[in-house]
Amino acid sequence: MPKRSVHVAAAAIYNDQGQVLLARRPSIADQGGLWEFPGGKLEVYETGLEALKRELKEELGIAVERAQPLIRVHYEYPDKFVLLDVWEVRGYTGSPYGREGQAVRWVDIDKLFSYPFPPANVPIIRAVGLPHAYVITDETDDDEAFEAMLSHALQNRGGLLVQLRAKSLEQSHFVERAQKALSLCRAHGARLILNGSAELLEHVDADGIHLTSDDLMAATERPVGPDKWLSASTHNNEQLSKAAQLDCDFVTLSPIRETPSHPGAVTIGWHDFQQMVEFAAMPVYALGGTTLDDIDRARAVGAQGVASIRSFLPDQDDA
Numbered sequence: 001m002p003k004r005s006v007h008v009a010a011a012a013i014y015n016d017q018g019q020v021l022l023a024r025r026p027s028i029a030d031q032g033g034l035w036e037f038p039g040g041k042l043e044v045y046e047t048g049l050e051a052l053k054r055e056l057k058e059e060l061g062i063a064v065e066r067a068q069p070l071i072r073v074h075y076e077y078p079d080k081f082v083l084l085d086v087w088e089v090r091g092y093t094g095s096p097y098g099r100e101g102q103a104v105r106w107v108d109i110d111k112l113f114s115y116p117f118p119p120a121n122v123p124i125i126r127a128v129g130l131p132h133a134y135v136i137t138d139e140t141d142d143d144e145a146f147e148a149m150l151s152h153a154l155q156n157r158g159g160l161l162v163q164l165r166a167k168s169l170e171q172s173h174f175v176e177r178a179q180k181a182l183s184l185c186r187a188h189g190a191r192l193i194l195n196g197s198a199e200l201l202e203h204v205d206a207d208g209i210h211l212t213s214d215d216l217m218a219a220t221e222r223p224v225g226p227d228k229w230l231s232a233s234t235h236n237n238e239q240l241s242k243a244a245q246l247d248c249d250f251v252t253l254s255p256i257r258e259t260p261s262h263p264g265a266v267t268i269g270w271h272d273f274q275q276m277v278e279f280a281a282m283p284v285y286a287l288g289g290t291t292l293d294d295i296d297r298a299r300a301v302g303a304q305g306v307a308s309i310r311s312f313l314p315d316q317d318d319a
């Protein structure tokens with residue numbers, strides 16, 4: 001008998017204390033006793049958002065007012081295929097409680113990995129902990145100009161993800177800059193990853209590293225532990241698969257559009273981006289000709305958000 005396919009709408013419901021709401025599956029249910037993001041299967045006539053609203057009313061007694069797509073995960077269980085269609089919910093009325101007798105609990109986002117979840121949930125937990133705006137620092141040899149640009153970006157927007165990219169610097173200079181960047185990021189509640197090898201983390205306690213697509217393709221195992229992020233640059237499906245094999249926490253996929261630095265380059269465009277992200281099974285940032293103004297549009301086609309170099313520059317804020 002062919003396996004059945006189920007399409008499930010589920011919610012990451014956030015509060016203002018940096019927590020999300022988890023529910024515990026009843027012990028008699030499929031995957032009983034495990035924690036989950038509240039939600040359930042779509043009825044035949046429903047869209048994902050309609051199902052989300054109905055399920056959260058039934059299971060938690062809340063009325064969703066504001067929801068945005070977070071991530072879609074296709075996963076094959078021994079008995080079925082599931083599509084977990086996960087939404088970020090930040091606005092609702094009512095106070096959530098376990099209407100079906102299930103335990104529910106607000107959990108700090110950085111503690112989520114200590115809860116037992118169904119195996120399909122790994123990319124969801126990653127997506128929940130990642131920002132939607134990601135800036136990649138511009139190449140410059142000038143330390144003062146670098147600090148001014150980073151401070152400007154951090155002040156303009158809270159909760160950023162920052163990638164320090166400075167290929168032209170010697171390692172000792174890079175490490176010095178990374179330490180400065182880390183203290184600025186920490187002071188603004190931003191996260192920092194370093195473009196380079198895992199060894200850099202021995203010198204700077206940043207949140208993780210970013211591999212070029214060449215380094216990604218050459219790697220044979222995940223070079224950092226589970227407590228640090230691994231990200232990589234990707235441009236095609238082969239690199240996306242390799243990133244999944246290497247257990248990357250997230251990736252950038254580029255170029256979406258032409259950029260001033262690469263006029264006439266072959267671009268992916270939003271249509272193909274959506275097709276590629278659908279089966280990526282990890283958070284994917286759209287990059288290349290994108291600015292932070294594209295976040296909603298990128299999220300509508302499945303992205304975690306947007307990565308941008310140009311938006312980082314002070315005079316590009318309105319671009």
Ligand SMILES: Nc1nc2c([nH]c(=O)n2[C@@H]2O[C@H](COP(=O)(O)OP(=O)(O)OP(=O)(O)O)[C@@H](O)[C@H]2O)c(=O)[nH]1
Nearest residue numbers: 008010030031036037038039040041082118119120121
């Ligand atoms: N809601 C939810 N389901 C998940 C998660 N992760 C995951 O693998 N699933 C799987 O997706 C399916 C969801 O089905 P469900 O049993 O919650 O559906 P439902 O609320 O409509 O319940 P019912 O049809 O039994 O009444 C289950 O197979 C479940 O194991 C998750 O985080 N949240």
Ligand SMILES: [Mg+2]
Nearest residue numbers: 038039040041
């Ligand atoms: Mg359910």
